[in-house]
Amino acid sequence: MKTEETNKWNAEEYNKHTGFVSALALPVVDLLAPKHGEKILDAGCGDGTLGVEIEKSGAKVIGVDLSPEMISACKIKGIEAYVGSVSELPYHDSFDAVFSNATLHWVKDANSAVKSIATSLKSGARFVCEFGGEGNVQAVVSAMQQVYDKHEDFGTFNNPWYFPSVREYKTLLVSHGFTVAYIELIPRPTPMDDIKNWLEIFANGITKELTHKQRKIFISECEEILRPSLYTDKEGWVIDYVRLRVKAIVHK
Ligand code: BEZ
Numbered sequence: 424m425k426t427e428e429t430n431k432w433n434a435e436e437y438n439k440h441t442g443f444v445s446a447l448a449l450p451v452v453d454l455l456a457p458k459h460g461e462k463i464l465d466a467g468c469g470d471g472t473l474g475v476e477i478e479k480s481g482a483k484v485i486g487v488d489l490s491p492e493m494i495s496a497c498k499i500k501g502i503e504a505y506v507g508s509v510s511e512l513p514y515h516d517s518f519d520a521v522f523s524n525a526t527l528h529w530v531k532d533a534n535s536a537v538k539s540i541a542t543s544l545k546s547g548a549r550f551v552c553e554f555g556g557e558g559n560v561q562a563v564v565s566a567m568q569q570v571y572d573k574h575e576d577f578g579t580f581n582n583p584w585y586f587p588s589v590r591e592y593k594t595l596l597v598s599h600g601f602t603v604a605y606i607e608l609i610p611r612p613t614p615m616d617d618i619k620n621w622l623e624i625f626a627n628g629i630t631k632e633l634t635h636k637q638r639k640i641f642i643s644e645c646e647e648i649l650r651p652s653l654y655t656d657k658e659g660w661v662i663d664y665v666r667l668r669v670k671a672i673v674h675k
Pocket residue numbers: 525528554555559560584625664665
């Protein structure tokens with residue numbers, strides 16, 4: 424669920440502000456359609472909330488996540504889980520399905536991730552995922568870029584996310600032996616209690632080189648830029664999420 428720089432998320436703090444991440448993922452679990460007796464890898468399993476949901480089918484879930492805190496949270500929920508990278512999975516022809524929610528936009532090396540997922544699957548098995556696609560949090564990324572452009576002392580803005588188009592991701596999947604059964608970009612404007620909390624949780628990798636004072640400026644200027652487009656008195660903050668939802672079958 425995160426990159427090396429951001430793997431320090433605290434499971435409790437993360438969940439307090441981002442419980443919507445799992446709550447909105449149930450359609451992807453439906454697309455996975457887990458079956459009794461299946462062995463399913465949850466790539467970027469987070470705190471195991473969706474693993475528990477998947478295991479209700481009678482399938483066995485194994486979770487992998489970069490964050491040791493998230494893996495501990497999985498184990499408390501009874502989900503078998505290991506610290507590891509989605510791009511370097513230690514599995515070969517092992518799973519009936521690989522599932523991944525809200526993780527793959529953190530993996531810039533998408534080629535290695537898809538290759539590793541393909542290798543982990545049995546021939547004929549499925550890969551079902553959802554993550555940020557083309558246009559995801561575009562207003563937020565643009566605000567971040569503007570703030571960095573304004574403050575030379577902040578250094579260079581490094582966008583940590585990978586938000587592919589349908590065409591780009593389909594091409595990548597096919598290059599690793601998948602046929603794509605379903606792929607769609609789904610705009611999903613998502614309410615958030617406060618943009619400041621979102622920035623504090625998700626931009627901590629971007630701002631890790633900034634001083635405490637610079638970070639405060641970054642957050643308050645991003646908020647100021649974003650308020651006219653993402654905030655209304657009626658609905659509060661609504662973030663411009665766009666999901667890429669995929670089901671693909673691997674052939675070996
Ligand atoms: C997302 O779920 O789309 C997302 C989450 C955090 C940062 C960027 C994107």
